[in-house]
């Protein structure tokens with residue numbers, strides 16, 4: 235619109251100025267002509283009146299004067315005529331114009347003295363008239379009197395305003411015609427070809443590659459179109475070559491790596507990139523509270539930790555909620571940006587939510603309803619109808635956003651978590667050809683617990699529109715199959731581990747999620763070593779046994795139980811006073827929810843209380859660092875910690891446990907792990923605990939503290955083997971393999 239105005243406005247201004255100048259000249263000319271005509275007419279009439287009046291004035295014949303005045307007043311537009319005597323007194327005047335008598339006429343004296351005629355516009359009552367006066371002179375040059383004719387001038391002004399009106403209408407019509415013509419011209423010449431080119435390019439992007447670009451001309455636009463076509467062609471060929479080479483490399487059986495996953499995706503998905511949908515975005519722009527400048531952070535989220543390396547390896551598009559307060563500043567016109575910042579490997583598309591939508595869908599239904607429903611922590615789920623409505627609305631919003639991106643052929647969408655139970659169904663309604671995998675990152679409860687959800691049917695139906703549903707562990711899969719069997723009209727195939735409903739088959743599989751990045755880090759790394767030294771100095775850790783906890787502040791993570799167990803351990807083993815320190819890195823999370831807010835206060839109080847209880851010099855048993863840390867900042871804590879404590883009351887997997895194991899390149903560390911995490915099924919060489927049993931938990935800390943180095947190393951070696959083999963690339967590779975195998979079936 236702005237560009238259009240820039241284009242049309244100068245032309246309109248020039249046309250309007252030129253037209254107005256000519257219009258004003260024309261009006262002036264017409265006005266002068268009309269006044270000139272009026273003057274000539276008045277003069278001629280007055281002269282003929284003077285001729286007749288001469289005899290009458292000479293004889294002072296009042297009767298004839300009245301008759302003469304009477305005979306002249308019938309002339310066209312003549313308002314009145316007057317005969318004056320030689321003193322300037324009115325002798326006779328047109329009767330209907332008799333008010334003229336009372337008007338002051340200072341000019342009469344001059345006319346009598348100078349004996350010259352006078353014509354001028356005069357104001358009379360509330361209108362204007364034209365008066366023409368001639369002195370009546372006899373043959374001896376004596377002034378006998380004067381005659382005056384008075385003309386109505388209103389028709390001049392009526393004619394003028396008429397002319398103004400007609401000129402204005404013509405100007406407006408002209409301007410409108412010019413605007414319409416310009417719009418038509420610019421649409422024909424510029425907009426239409428660009429629309430056609432954009433449409434063609436969009437189709438090309440989505441994989442419809444048959445048609446050639448629509449601009450045939452050899453002008454500038456034609457050249458641009460050819461260039462775009464060349465780039466598109468090179469891209470297509472490059473993708474194909476990559477895909478073929480990837481298939482060759484995949485034949486070799488080796489450990490899952492970033493490169494192997496990239497090959498798999500190129501081989502299996504071919505030209506089509508992967509579409510990931512999650513609530514949490516992998517990169518968030520926020521305003522730094524100290525500097526006031528925007529900065530980019532990676533949110534503390536297991537989902538982000540797991541999927542970011544996959545997207546880095548394979549490219550594609552990740553669609554997530556733009557929740558950072560500076561997010562809008564960094565997207566293009568389609569709400570997209572390349573990430574990671576400075577090393578763009580994939581596209582992040584941000585979906586915007588209003589405060590009400592976020593409140594109802596995220597904080598309300600997802601985190602006060604589904605989250606406690608799926609975690610056995612004795613926290614009562616809250617289901618509000620208004621939250622459910624918002625949840626449906628936001629699922630639809632994400633579905634629309636995904637649909638706008640999907641390529642024409644063979645698209646794959648990978649949906650994350652309990653925020654999007656309805657998404658698969660919404661996408662399939664418009665695009666039944668999309669292959670969809672849904673991964674459920676949290677536990678799935680048993681059918682009795684799930685049946686307390688008022689929207690159980692819609693949720694299950696929504697999820698079963700997916701082709702593949704993944705959980706971390708087999709027991710969650712079993713719970714889900716049982717739930718579908720009991721609560722929905724469906725057939726569960728226990729051989730194939732699938733659910734068939736109205737002819738649509740959904741496969742249910744365990745895919746234990748894992749980590750990658752920390753595996754290749756070494757504490758020999760110079761920066762890491764420096765950072766470890768800095769932390770040791772800052773918190774006076776030299777010579778002390780350090781245990782660590784790294785969590786979002788969430789009631790499922792068993793943070794309070796952990797503090798109580800540390801307290802009990804020191805209580806029972808006072809010899810470790812001054813020798814043992816527990817550091818908790820805690821990222822505030824979902825703080826709008828009262829339960830989370832209260833939990834934060836409860837932890838603050840407990841830490842304060844326990845530290846006070848043992849306060850002895852500078853030593854505090856618990857160092858509580860409540861903030862969000864970047865993965866690079868967490869790394870030195872893992873590296874320096876002798877023990878890592880994961881005490882979740884219930885957890886889908888728990889990536890912190892795996893991150894710790896992966897970071898322990900020197901094998902000198904032990905993991906204390908809750909039995910109620912998915913990770914406990916794989917990391918059986920950890921010290922397993924029941925976080926509710928504080929006594930047993932505190933004893934587990936003691937046995938970890940006192941474990942011989944050889945045993946620690948052996949256990950850590952076993953766990954590292956498991957984590958490196960079952961890494962996040964294997965996790966993603968297995969899901970993609972399973973999903974693409976369904977496609978062929």
Ligand code: ADQ
Nearest residue numbers: 534535536539675785786820821862863886887888889890
């Ligand atoms: P989460 O509940 O978020 O994940 P988890 O798997 O432990 O839990 O992942 C947390 C991630 O956040 C880790 O990568 C950790 O390093 C990071 N983190 C923790 N505290 C942090 C802090 N203070 N600052 C910055 N980062 C921090 C959900 C499920 C889990 C499942 C994952 C993945 O609840 O069961 O393992 O998804 O599927």
